[in-house]
Amino acid sequence: MSSSSTPPSSASSSAPRGDESAPLSLCAREPQVPAERLVAEMVPPPRFDQVRFSTYIPDPNQPSQAEAVTVLEGFATGLGGASATGAGKRRWFARKPAATPAGPRGVYLDGGYGVGKTHLLASLWHATPAAPEHKAFGTFVELTNLVGALGFQETVRTLSGHRLLCIDEFELDDPGDTVLVSSLLAKLVEAGVALAATSNTLPGKLGEGRFAAADFLREIQGLSAHFRPLRIDGEDYRHRGLPAAPEPYSEEQVTRAAYATPGASLDGFGQLLDHLSRVHPSRYGALTDDLRAVCLTGVRPVPDQSTALRLVVLADRLYDREVPVLTSGVPFDRLFSEEMLNGGYRKKYFRAISRLTALARDGKGLVGPGAA
Known part of the structure; x- marks a missing residue:
């Protein structure tokens, strides 16, 4: 370089x-x-290095925020079973991890702008008891770029050994990419990978500036049973009169x-x-x-x-x-x-x-x- x-x-x-x-x-x-770096860099970005559930300050007027923290802490604890097989190894005969206490193998954080969804998603990554190489965090765009760089089958093989995949800003404005990532997630769920996601609003769904959970679950084609929606109410914490x-x-x-x-x-x-x-x-x-x-x-x-x-x-x-x-x-x-x-x-x-x-x-x- x-x-x-x-x-x-x-x-x-x-x-x-x-x-x-x-x-x-x-x-x-x-x-x-190199491909190894693309995967190794799928961690929370530097501005979220230090966030934890304990650093998320729920709004006392929004009980759903404190409830989301409690559920996510339990979800992370439930991922602390037997260690996953090494990243990149096939798991055809591996026992699938038991369901977490929350039931589904995925959580979807459903809320408007600036309610701390990315903070909570990164906190989940940090709290999950697995080595960094066995959990991944990235935006939807980074995930599609990974598939573009490695190919679909190699991406499946590489991520199948992970305990958790966190996808921030799941984008549904491109039907082709939505189908691609839905297919990828289906393969990863079969391999026992837990999922967590936030998402962006579909074109035309301006309302609260969020993408409703029911629509998200419909768009990810067949994966809805694997996700538990967590609604996070509140106002945009970034509206603080910045210059x-x-x-x-x-x-x-x-x-x-x-x-x-x-x-x-x-x-x-x-x-x-x-x-x-x-x-x-x-x-x-x-x-x-x-x-x-x-x-x-x-x-x-x-x-x-x-x-x-x-x-x-x-x-x-x-x-x-x-x-x-x-x-x-x-x-x-x-x-x-x-x-x-x-x-x-x-x-x-x-x-x-x-x-x-x-x-x-x-x-x-x-x-x-x-x-x-």
């Missing part, structure tokens, strides 16, 4: 002179990620910040979008390895849906890794067209805007005081 490069030509005229070393470049990186995202900075400010920040990358936005089209989304995490910040010049609306969806994946990986972002050009709320924001993938685009906005707030500190 290349670790550094001359910054993009669009920013070179603003490059500082002197002792500052050139920043890194995402466009110079072409990571080759608006800072306006984009000038190209010179972004470039100077990239040069002044060890471990920062500096790329032209257009060049980065072109580069993402040549890198498989399963490698976007590796693309951001060891980055302290991402600096982009010339941010503009994305030209088409394929490009937009790749950007969504990169935004997720940067958010998971808490990498600050500093940009020049248009603000993040103008990245996606009105047609995109009203279409079938609207949830993904709004999530990307929200996450990039949060990272932009984090990136504000990279620019010297008084430089707004």
Whole structure:
């Protein structure tokens, strides 16, 4: 993997002179990620390293939150039976694990935005008494990317030795991917793997901003008997009056910040979008390895849906890794067209805007005081 490069030509005229070393470049990186790493990295992202059931603070006005913690703690305890066979080994003659006290071999966390579903899902992963290599955590997109990288049968073989598979943001806006993952989960259930999931809203189901449990169970085709829905009521804990995202900075400010920040990358936005089209989304995490910040010049609306969806994946990986972002050009709320924001993938685009906005707030500190 290349670790550094001359910054993009669009920013070179603003490059500082002197002792500052050139920043890194995402466009110079072409990571080759072995299959073992893809599976080994299926753990809760860094921002959820330390979450536990004990750090989830239920809203006293929402009894379903405390109830969900109790049920999930019991579910995790029920997964502490005889150890699973080694990851990747076939289990044709292995005794299937007994059902947990909750009954089904899966739980589905059903709730609106910001009620702590991912916190609880990661807490379940941490609480399950199994070695890290025998439990997996990833988003729906990461799971489909894994199948794309390994193939269906190899993914089944690799995950069949796991005790638990947690799937965050189960997406149902692509029928083909829904069928693919439903088929994968059916194979894993046969192998004795326990499941836990949260999900996103289907297109058109705007209401509470959630995807109702009954609809989720219908969409996963034949797996509904394996899931116990846990409703988690409450308001979005992120609605705390946070300041608006800072306006984009000038190209010179972004470039100077990239040069002044060890471990920062500096790329032209257009060049980065072109580069993402040549890198498989399963490698976007590796693309951001060891980055302290991402600096982009010339941010503009994305030209088409394929490009937009790749950007969504990169935004997720940067958010998971808490990498600050500093940009020049248009603000993040103008990245996606009105047609995109009203279409079938609207949830993904709004999530990307929200996450990039949060990272932009984090990136504000990279620019010297008084430089707004």
